[in-house]
Structure formats: structure tokens, C-alpha cells
Amino acid sequence: SQKIEQNSEALNIQEGKTATLTCNYTNYSPAYLQWYRQDPGRGPVFLLLIRENEKEKRKERLKVTFDTTLKQSLFHITASQPADSATYLCALDWGDSSYKLIFGSGTRLLVRP
Amino acid sequence: SAVISQKPSRDICQRGTSLTIQCQVDSQVTMMFWYRQQPGQSLTLIATANQGSEATYESGFVIDKFPISRPNLTFSTLTVSNMSPEDSSIYLCSVDKGETQYFGPGTRLLVL
Numbered sequence: 001s002q003k004i005e006q007n008s009e010a011l012n013i014q015e016g017k018t019a020t021l022t023c024n025y026t027n028y029s030p031a032y033l034q035w036y037r038q039d040p041g042r043g044p045v046f047l048l049l050i051r052e053n054e055k056e057k058r059k060e061r062l063k064v065t066f067d068t069t070l071k072q073s074l075f076h077i078t079a080s081q082p083a084d085s086a087t088y089l090c091a092l093d094w095g096d097s098s099y100k101l102i103f104g105s106g107t108r109l110l111v112r113p
Numbered sequence: 114s115a116v117i118s119q120k121p122s123r124d125i126c127q128r129g130t131s132l133t134i135q136c137q138v139d140s141q142v143t144m145m146f147w148y149r150q151q152p153g154q155s156l157t158l159i160a161t162a163n164q165g166s167e168a169t170y171e172s173g174f175v176i177d178k179f180p181i182s183r184p185n186l187t188f189s190t191l192t193v194s195n196m197s198p199e200d201s202s203i204y205l206c207s208v209d210k211g212e213t214q215y216f217g218p219g220t221r222l223l224v225l
Binding site: 041093103 | 146207214215216221
């Protein structure tokens, strides 16, 4: 079955640095991959979608890469701010055109002022 | 985009009782999804609810335990039946808008 792995350890970085989060998957080839942000007590909020034929996508201070050979996505936040502190989830489509998503367990990011 | 509200936002329930969670969307959508998120865990899909048809449940979830209604294109309910402490979790609904999902704020449930 499909498996998604995100680093369960929190990432603790200094304000202004670049945060890099990793999402690895096994056992299938998704058509697209998404990143969501989740704050405590809130539902996830969509950030970026990248398709299997795209290597990189950017949105403001966010950058996502997608390596289908390595079966890995990297999520970067440049010039990080304390307000970026949250849990970041990657999600992949089920591969059956159903629009269902499988979510990773998320990585908690803490940006120190 | 979509704005989604859920009721209740939280509840404390006794084991053996049932709770119905409501999900309201500000626009018409075909597909709605119900997830469970246990403490420190990721989201697990319970079922997909399409208007006018029976909900489709994922492995490990059954209709008798989690009956779902989808009476129109903007509303759905999820009932957690005959609750046990293991059902303590956050329950979220979401809608699909062109491959992107928009989530409600969640319902935090504690079963004693």
C-alpha cells in the first residue's frame, strides 16, 4: 500500500533562515503532490500543488520540488518568520482519479525570533 | 476557494451515546470528505460523500459506526455512533475544488 513519510521530529530554526521539510513516499506514482499548513486547533490550509511532470513550483517565499525518481518532495520556506511556525503536511493523490488524498503525519516547524 | 463551517466545534460525550457533526459549505460542491485526526497523528479519510448517492467508506470504517448524510450540495453530516473513548479525536470535513481540498475547522470530540 502507499506510504508517506515526513520527519516526525520538529524542525527548529532561526528567523531569517530557510526551512526545508521533506516528504518521501513509496509504492506508487502520484499524479500530484500537495503541501498544507495546519495550525493548532485548525483544519489544514492548502499551500501549493505540484504535478508529476513539474520539477519545481514557487509561491512567494515558498518553493516545492518534486523528484519522481527519488520519490521525494522538498518544501522550502525562505526568509522564515515566527509566523511560519506550524505543522506542515504533504499529501498525495490516491492515483485513482478520485480526488482523494493521503496525508503524511506532518512536520512541526518552529521559527525562533 | 471555499469557506466551511462545522458544528459543534467541540464536545464531551459519554460512552455509548452518539454525536452528529454538521458541515456547511458556502458554495455547491460535488464531493465532500470526512477525516479523523487523532492526537499527534495525520488525517485519515473516513469516507467520501457525494450528493445523491451512498457515501463510500475507506477500509476500517463502516456505515453502522459512521453514518453520513448528504442531503444537498452544500451540507453533510457525520454521526459517530455508540461512542467509546477510542473515538476521541478531531473530525474534519473537507471539499474538493479542482484537486485542492478546503477544510473545516474541525470538531474536537472527547469520549469519557
